[in-house]
Structures are given as structure tokens and as C-alpha cells.
Amino acid sequence: MAAATARAAFGVQHIAKGIGRLSNIVLKRGAGSFVWTDEGRKLLDFTAGIGVTNLGHCHPKVTAAAQAQIGTLVHGQVNIAMHEPMLSLIEKLKPVMPDPSLDTFFFWNSGAEAVEAAIKLARMATKRQNVIVMQGSYHGRTFGTMGLTKSKTVYSSGFAPFMPGVLTSPFPYCTQCAVACGNDTLGFENCCNNPIHELKVLLKQQSAASDTAAILIEPVLGEGGYVVPPPGFLPAVRKLCDEHGILLILDEVQSGFGRTGKYFAAEHWGVRPDILVMAKGIANGMPLSGIAANKELMDKQNPGSMGGTYGGNAVACAAGVACAEVMQEEKVLENVAARSKQLLDTLNALKTSPKTGHLIKDVRGLGLMIGLEFNSPSFPTLTPKDVAAGISSKVQAKCLQNDMLTLTTSIYETIRFIPPLTISEEEMRQGCEIFTKAVEDVANES
Ligand SMILES: Cc1ncc(COP(=O)(O)O)c(C=O)c1O
Structure with a gap:
């Protein structure tokens, strides 16, 4: 077993199970919109530690x-x-x-x-x-x-x-x-x-x-x-x-x-x-x-x-x-307005796309607190379209495979986007590209 994996195994053994985790990755370092794992993997962080590191990880000031x-x-x-x-x-x-x-x-x-x-x-x-x-x-x-x-x-x-x-x-x-x-x-x-x-x-x-x-x-x-x-x-x-x-x-x-x-x-x-x-x-x-x-x-x-x-x-x-x-x-609120539009444009394009639109029920949010809700098969009266259960987790897993952290939310099939408020245009472009590919891959498989 590689050293990093052994470290994760130690955590699984000794950290309370009641916490529940998206992954067993071990984080070593964070800077701006990225975190690094103990295996040296660099991940684009669209969770900001659940909306905490709004100014990016380890903001110098x-x-x-x-x-x-x-x-x-x-x-x-x-x-x-x-x-x-x-x-x-x-x-x-x-x-x-x-x-x-x-x-x-x-x-x-x-x-x-x-x-x-x-x-x-x-x-x-x-x-x-x-x-x-x-x-x-x-x-x-x-x-x-x-x-x-x-x-x-x-x-x-x-x-x-x-x-x-x-x-x-x-x-x-x-x-x-x-x-x-x-x-x-x-x-x-x-x-x-x-x-x-x-x-x-x-x-x-x-x-x-x-x-x-x-x-x-x-x-x-x-x-x-x-x-x-x-x-x-x-x-x-x-x-x-x-x-x-x-x-x-x-x-x-x-x-x-x-x-x-x-x-x-x-x-x-x-x-x-x-x-x-x-x-x-x-x-x-x-x-x-x-x-x-x-x-x-x-x-x-x-x-x-x-x-x-x-x-x-x-x-x-x-x-x-x-x-x-x-x-x-750093005029952070101005950046939020620009990056919000960039993200919403991408998500709305997915909603209207012939490849993925049938999966998506709603795109909503303010600033960089944005959600994309897939149709939820477990609530058939309110969601007439037919999609597989767990679609948000599948999309989330694909994002992680491609080095991007995202979070789901709610009892419905929803992904939430909470990147740092200081995220750059290029980092947002990367995130949008990874997410788009993840949704398209899941659409192709379903
Ligand atoms: C709206 C809201 N209130 C309260 C809390 C609880 O905060 P904490 O986890 O710091 O206790 C959270 C945490 O996610 C939250 O989102």
C-alpha cells in the first residue's frame, strides 16, 4: 500500500464514522482556489470547505x-x-x-x-x-x-x-x-x-x-x-x-x-x-x-x-x-458578479442542451451560491422526467476523477457550487469545463 493510502486508512480507522465524508483524500496544503493531497494531486476546490474559505485557501493577508x-x-x-x-x-x-x-x-x-x-x-x-x-x-x-x-x-x-x-x-x-x-x-x-x-x-x-x-x-x-x-x-x-x-x-x-x-x-x-x-x-x-x-x-x-x-x-x-x-x-463583490454570470451561463447552456437538458430540472442561485437540480426519480409526481437515482453523486464522482471538488445538497438531486469568491476567470473556466464533461458523460451512460 502506498504511503498516502496508508495514511488515509489510518484516518478511516481512527476518525469517527459519524462524520461521513465525500472522499478519503488526505489534504496537505491549500492556496487560492486549489488544494493539494498527500499524493501530490491538485484539486480545484468548488466547495471552499462548505463556503468558508471565501477568499481562497491561505489568503496571504x-x-x-x-x-x-x-x-x-x-x-x-x-x-x-x-x-x-x-x-x-x-x-x-x-x-x-x-x-x-x-x-x-x-x-x-x-x-x-x-x-x-x-x-x-x-x-x-x-x-x-x-x-x-x-x-x-x-x-x-x-x-x-x-x-x-x-x-x-x-x-x-x-x-x-x-x-x-x-x-x-x-x-x-x-x-x-x-x-x-x-x-x-x-x-x-x-x-x-x-x-x-x-x-x-x-x-x-x-x-x-x-x-x-x-x-x-x-x-x-x-x-x-x-x-x-x-x-x-x-x-x-x-x-x-x-x-x-x-x-x-x-x-x-x-x-x-x-x-x-x-x-x-x-x-x-x-x-x-x-x-x-x-x-x-x-x-x-x-x-x-x-x-x-x-x-x-x-x-x-x-x-x-x-x-x-x-x-x-x-x-x-x-x-x-x-x-x-x-x-x-480586492473588490471581491465585483468578481463575484462576473464569475456568477460565467457559471450561470455554463449551467443554463447545459439545461438547454439537447445532450443534457432532459436531466436538468432547475438552475438557480445568487452570486456564487448556485445550485443545479437534476430531476429526482424518487419524487415522481413532481418530476415527470425519467432519470436514474443518484445522478448528482455520479456527476460529483466524475468531477472528482477530473480533479475538482463539488458538493451535493438537499434531499433532491442537487449539486451546489461554492467556489472561492476570489476565483479567477480561468479557474472558473476550468471548473465549468470539468462539470460540463461530467454531466455529458453521465448523460451518455444513462
Ligand atoms: C446556514 C447555516 N447555519 C448554521 C450552520 C452551522 O455552522 P457550523 O457548522 O459552523 O456549526 C451552517 C453550516 O453549514 C449553515 O450552513
Whole structure:
């Protein structure tokens, strides 16, 4: 057995099986849009570590900031004192918040922890218990967030009971909407509005507004399928929240920090969250997450009720400051717009191609948070076309054979594209070529 393979075998033996992995590749190094394996293979990374390394692997400025901070102060525990990198990070984040009312921050380590922090704040501030989440939502795998995650049963099966007081309402997933299906006049541009209707019904039948602390939503469903809501949905939810004194929590763990082409996805609809949840791209791979809210709301919590040994770590915050600077200096959002068009043009060409079009149900997304959904044979009433099960995994495997990492998402046959936001035109061209060939090969075999 070659040395690298033996190393992978060691990992398979000693790393928890419950993690589940796309591959048994051993990663050694990353730079920009690429990672290298211990066998020297160079892979084009269209996963960005699940939307984390938005500025590319080991961005030089972010790495230098983290290295400098390691030699200055690593741990400045937040229940003991404040530290300079956190103050600098707040100065950088305040101007890019989707609403100026979001002026007070709490930092933690992971996205799931930040979601839990948002729920703690909502319950404490409103003195109400219930939280409404969306069907298809993903908010994490901790005990608190398992009960909030509704994208796949694998995240919860066998672990019950969960946090009580969680109710689920449908997200407007137009291509899988039972109301819009088969009705040519309804769809993304002309939503049936059933999800808003169902939300109102839920507030009448299952959770009185006076018991409902918050509605928690990913502005673009991530693990639920890279689903963009139709234009009126989030403004209508905001209106409902305002009418009933319910807090709107937007989970921008995956959609934030330029991923959808705006700094935060909420800006696409001009919707103000009461609590914004952030992680992933905030520090390009250093473990850092946080919530932002208005000071009056945030300060409803008792001193000492929030915190944690490592929350808002100084090195991670220093990396976060550098990330914010790179976003401006390298005009990252402009690159996202150009590369998004390049990718969407390729995927739409596949959808209309006589060779592959019959396999593809939908191409959708914002910025570089883009999904391609194949027809799913396991849901025959909504997907009349005949394709083989597991098509997204087959395409993903072919991409990997050709040295490109991609991810699937959702219970439907969907590939998600999450390349670094700094990806070059040539790297995107390579990725489009590999993906096109993979789909064509699968089409030829089926
Ligand atoms: C929208 C969303 N919320 C929360 C989380 C959980 O973040 P973490 O894995 O850092 O706990 C994720 C992770 O993928 C996510 O995409």
C-alpha cells in the first residue's frame, strides 16, 4: 500500500464514522482556489470547505494577520477582558451590516453556537418560548440546533428528544412546490404565496404569536438545496413579525460575507433582521461566529449569561479584520458578479442542451451560491422526467476523477457550487469545463 493510502486508512480507522465524508483524500496544503493531497494531486476546490474559505485557501493577508496575532495575544478571554482584535473587527463589521440598527455584537466559535446564541437572545428578550423554522433549514448539529435543522433526517435520527418549542413552516421552494407544480402561471416570478399562508395558519393553530419568540430563516436555503425565495417572501415574513412582535432571525452563516453577491443576502430584499447570525466567511477558516442585534435588544440579557472560553478568539478576530479589508481592497463583490454570470451561463447552456437538458430540472442561485437540480426519480409526481437515482453523486464522482471538488445538497438531486469568491476567470473556466464533461458523460451512460 502506498504511503498516502496508508495514511488515509489510518484516518478511516481512527476518525469517527459519524462524520461521513465525500472522499478519503488526505489534504496537505491549500492556496487560492486549489488544494493539494498527500499524493501530490491538485484539486480545484468548488466547495471552499462548505463556503468558508471565501477568499481562497491561505489568503496571504489573512494568514499574515493571524500569524502576527499568534505572536501577540492568542487568548483574551471575553468574560475577563476585551481585546483589541475584537474591537477592530466590530469597527469593520458595523458599516457592512445589512441594517444600521445592528450595532452590538456577540462572538462565538461555530455557526451552530451562534444560532443558539440568537435563540437564547430571542427567548430572553421576548419572554416567549417558541421558534418557527423553515422546512429544509440547516442550522447545525449541536443539541440546540438539531431540533432547528429540517433539511435531512440524518442530522436528527436517533438523537431525540430535542429542544422543545420548535415549529416548522414551508419555505417557498418553487420547483418542488406542490401548489405551483403543473400550473404554468405559478412559480418563482409569481409565487402561489402558500408558504406565507401556512405561516399565518401556524400562528393561528399551533403557536400563538404571544408564545412565538422568533422566526429563524436562512435567506437562501443552504443544505436544503440552494433555494432562493421568490421576491415577496422575506418582506412578507418581516411584516408578519412586525405585526406580532416576533423577532426575525436571519441565519447568514452560509449566505453572508459576499457569497450571494451582496455583503449579506438580506440586502437583496432590503429586509432588516432583528438578529443576524454570521460565521464561515467571517474569518476565512479560523473558527469564528457571531450575532449582531440592536443594542437595546442585545442588552436585555443578564451579564454572565453569555460567553464561553474560546468565543471571539483574538487570532480568529484578527483574521476577520484582514478578511474585511481584503473584501474591499480586492473588490471581491465585483468578481463575484462576473464569475456568477460565467457559471450561470455554463449551467443554463447545459439545461438547454439537447445532450443534457432532459436531466436538468432547475438552475438557480445568487452570486456564487448556485445550485443545479437534476430531476429526482424518487419524487415522481413532481418530476415527470425519467432519470436514474443518484445522478448528482455520479456527476460529483466524475468531477472528482477530473480533479475538482463539488458538493451535493438537499434531499433532491442537487449539486451546489461554492467556489472561492476570489476565483479567477480561468479557474472558473476550468471548473465549468470539468462539470460540463461530467454531466455529458453521465448523460451518455444513462
Ligand atoms: C446556514 C447555516 N447555519 C448554521 C450552520 C452551522 O455552522 P457550523 O457548522 O459552523 O456549526 C451552517 C453550516 O453549514 C449553515 O450552513
